[in-house]
Amino acid sequence: LSDPVSDLIDVENREVSVAALHDPDLYELEMERIFAKAWLLLGHESEIPNVGDYVVRLMGEDQVIVARAADGQVHVSLNVCPHRAMHICIADSGNARVHKCIYHGWAFRPDGSFIGAPIEKEKMHGEIKSKEQLGLKKARVTVYGGLVFATWNHDGPTLEDFLGDMKFYYDMLFCRTDGGLEILGPPQRLTIDANWKTAGEQSACDGFHTLTLHQSLLEGGAMAGEENTEHESAPAMYGVNVSGNGHSLRCIPADTSWAMMAGKTHAGMTDDERLELMPPPGITKDLLPQVRKNLSAEQLHVFAKAPPVVGGMFPNVNLLFIYSPLRDGTLGSAMVMHSINPKGPEKFEWVTYFFAEKDTPEEVKAMMRAAATQGTGTSGVIEQDDSDTWPHMSESARGVIGRTETLKYQAILGETRPDDWPDKAKVYSGFSKDDAQWNWWLAYRDLMLAEA
Ligand code: FES
Known part of the structure; x- marks a missing residue:
């Protein structure tokens, strides 16, 4: 396979062959050209x-x-x-x-x-x-x-170069407090019978699935919209996707999150007032001075306007730094990262790491761990939905007819950067679309062809 992807990824029509989710030869090359090369x-x-x-x-x-x-x-x-x-x-x-x-x-x-x-x-x-x-x-x-x-890859790009412009946004999640992150207990691990790319490309801001796959969350009120607004039925469908080098994050407007979780809006407030009223997920009010000290004015503006909450890092990281309602009805937050570790063309290990800021009070850490487990742990209400779909897609790719079909990424509108958004990475605002996920596939293609 000197050129393993030209027949599988149709750049002009923005389609990917379903066969890419199964091919054993392709898998071996992915191990050499992606997993032995990427950070x-x-x-x-x-x-x-x-x-x-x-x-x-x-x-x-x-x-x-x-x-x-x-x-x-x-x-x-x-x-x-x-x-x-x-x-x-x-x-x-x-x-x-x-x-x-x-x-x-x-x-x-x-x-x-x-x-x-x-x-x-x-x-x-x-x-x-x-x-x-x-x-x-x-x-x-x-x-x-x-x-x-x-x-x-000892001679390849530094991690900073690998992250590129997206480091601006990842710093907002990983480098915002003096003490930094702390892991909450050992990771959970689950083996899923699916190709690693099913979860990998979804991690690149697949917003569309929220409306249907996670409908039970909407119906249960966990992601309910504000009445009489355009966000009423699908608040999580609106946001700002940021993308670069195959990495991406989905920023959900603070107003929407506030409406979703607390049934209120804080439109019209200043950045400072918004941050004070509803700090980003994982940040307690007493940590806000540290966040203000460690981040730039541009980063604080993004936090106040639309904090990055879900997304991933190319090739195999999924992350959720989200507001999460607790069973007692109070508003908590969860900070979770998953790594997607391939174990053959039809199997991967889904590893779940739970985090809090190190300086978070211990009782809040316990609440965050509970919220993360209930939502995004192995048996959590969110991940149970997702992990149910991936094996189906892999099985589709095993069929001699199924593998002749394509994955379609035509919902591409190009960059739409809000006026006051920093000039960092590619920015796609508004209703969910395919741009960031297609960028994931382009990054995949670039690495797979690098040695062809
Ligand atoms: Fe390790 Fe022999 S000492 S394999």
């Missing part, structure tokens, strides 16, 4: 606060050890023993100053460097390589807002 989310450094702490995560189908080493830094090493390819870490997480392979006893530090092996000289027949050559394969790491990203 991937592996978790948060608050999961491994102490020297020796580690978690085992996936980069594509490769297991990696994410560990805090003696230098205090986060290191990411391939969890493959250089002796006979045994996994070094068998547990999902723990603390170890030495990682010793259970097969023949080779030992490694948390930074991946080789310490030694039992009967080292005898085993090597005197031809022992230098210890530097026997360490675990290392990934390139960047910690951004406490989130741990890694890539095998």
